[in-house]
Amino acid sequence: RSLFRPIHHAAPPSPTKRRTKISVVGAGNVGMAIAQTILTQDLADELALVDAKPDLLRGEMLDLQHAAAFLPRTRILASTDYAVTADSDLCIVTAGARQVPGETRLDLLHRNVALFRLIVPPLARHSPAALLLVVSNPVDVLTYIAWKLSGFPPNRVIGSGTNLDSSRFRFLLADHLEVNAQDVQAYMVGEHGDSSVALWSSISVGGVPVLGQLASDDNKAAVVMEQEVLERIRKAVVDSAYEVIRLKGYTSWAIGYSVASLARSLLRDQHRIHPVSLLAAGFYGIPRDRQVFLSLPAQIGRSGILTVANLHLTDEEAACLQRSAETLWELQQKLEL
Numbered sequence: 001r002s003l004f005r006p007i008h009h010a011a012p013p014s015p016t017k018r019r020t021k022i023s024v025v026g027a028g029n030v031g032m033a034i035a036q037t038i039l040t041q042d043l044a045d046e047l048a049l050v051d052a053k054p055d056l057l058r059g060e061m062l063d064l065q066h067a068a069a070f071l072p073r074t075r076i077l078a079s080t081d082y083a084v085t086a087d088s089d090l091c092i093v094t095a096g097a098r099q100v101p102g103e104t105r106l107d108l109l110h111r112n113v114a115l116f117r118l119i120v121p122p123l124a125r126h127s128p129a130a131l132l133l134v135v136s137n138p139v140d141v142l143t144y145i146a147w148k149l150s151g152f153p154p155n156r157v158i159g160s161g162t163n164l165d166s167s168r169f170r171f172l173l174a175d176h177l178e179v180n181a182q183d184v185q186a187y188m189v190g191e192h193g194d195s196s197v198a199l200w201s202s203i204s205v206g207g208v209p210v211l212g213q214l215a216s217d218d219n220k221a222a223v224v225m226e227q228e229v230l231e232r233i234r235k236a237v238v239d240s241a242y243e244v245i246r247l248k249g250y251t252s253w254a255i256g257y258s259v260a261s262l263a264r265s266l267l268r269d270q271h272r273i274h275p276v277s278l279l280a281a282g283f284y285g286i287p288r289d290r291q292v293f294l295s296l297p298a299q300i301g302r303s304g305i306l307t308v309a310n311l312h313l314t315d316e317e318a319a320c321l322q323r324s325a326e327t328l329w330e331l332q333q334k335l336e337l
């Protein structure tokens with residue numbers, strides 16, 4: 001007998017209410033940080049975990065299920081079989097081989113392309129209408145690979161790109177300016193990682209542009225100082241990634257929160273602007289035949305990439321983007337898909 005009696009013959013739950021399902025492939029440091037944040041922020045009705053290690057997978061699933069008393073009700077599933085991801089609204093791919101010391105990025109890329117051949121086709125088959133969000137590195141090329149292997153339209157295949165780079169940039173700027181990082185708007189664009197490009201003109205705090213505010217035009221020394229400060233902060237974005245790896249061996253919390261913020265904007269159709277890796281051919285002087293994924297500030301929502309920001313780039317910024325596009329294009333030519 002039920003422990004609780006209905007107050008009256010309640011109508012069955014509406015069959016049309018859309019349950020939101022997120023699948024996370026890769027139950028490692030990044031995947032579980034993302035999963036934990038999805039649960040805490042109540043972003044899904046169902047969360048499916050996939051990994052190649054069955055014991056790790058079951059252990060992580062049970063450990064998350066045991067937190068149910070403290071979390072919004074979410075059905076948590078896990079399997080090495082991709083059928084568990086069926087009818088997902090969003091599939092987040094964090095699975096990947098780790099870069100081993102001395103390994104070239106091309107070698108790592110080849111290993112991760114081989115993994116993506118095993119991961120992306122079943123994901124796409126089980127969830128043909130899903131959004132794909134790639135986090136695995138090298139994220140820009142792997143997002144291109146996921147696009148090609150999925151057969152999805154490019155608006156539904158997104159890479160986390162410079163979303164993490166930009167969040168570190170915002171933290172460092174906020175720390176320097178002694179303001180809240182949520183009030184700092186600043187974008188890094190282009191290739192994720194060492195070669196990302198800081199859009200100086202995009203930096204504003206509470207709507208006030210920073211460039212020129214740290215120094216007045218008629219004070220050349222202050223202008224030079226300002227440029228030195230901003231360049232130091234841009235360099236610290238890269239150095240901080242290496243420092244975290246040196247200290248704890250991986251990164252998880254910042255990427256977890258940054259990917260969860262993308263998931264919220266996508267699934268709650270927020271139309272918010274995020275720097276994400278998207279099919280950049282035709283933008284900012286990148287030739288239309290260069291099918292490469294690079295990060296640009298884009299509006300995202302339930303159908304994925306909605307619009308791309310029409311930025312006023314300096315010649316140098318545009319040249320950096322075009323150089324990155326050529327680098328990625330040449331790398332992609334070396335891959336047999």
Ligand SMILES: NC(=O)c1ccc[n+]([C@@H]2O[C@H](COP(=O)([O-])OP(=O)(O)OC[C@H]3O[C@@H](n4cnc5c(N)ncnc54)[C@H](O)[C@@H]3O)[C@@H](O)[C@H]2O)c1
Pocket residue numbers: 025026027028029030031050051052053056094095096097098115118119135136137138139160161164165192250251255
């Ligand atoms: N884009 C970014 O900003 C960013 C930031 C941090 C990490 N990363 C990347 O995220 C990826 C994951 O990092 P991590 O620290 O979680 O690594 P990890 O080794 O802890 O986790 C990777 C997981 O993938 C699983 N896996 C491997 N092959 C698989 C397959 N065929 N199917 C399903 N699962 C499989 C492994 O079993 C492992 O559990 C790496 O590529 C890393 O470089 C990207």
Ligand SMILES: O=C1N[C@](c2ccsc2)(c2cccc(Nc3ccc(F)cc3)n2)CC(O)=C1Sc1ccccc1Cl
Pocket residue numbers: 098099105108137138139164165168192193194237238241242244245249250251
């Ligand atoms: O915070 C990180 N951690 C990683 C990491 C996580 C687990 S092991 C390494 C990291 C940290 C430092 C370097 C680095 N290099 C790298 C480049 C290409 C690859 F395919 C794989 C790794 N990767 C993965 C990664 O992309 C990041 S963001 C990042 C990296 C370098 C420069 C700037 C940023 Cl914002």
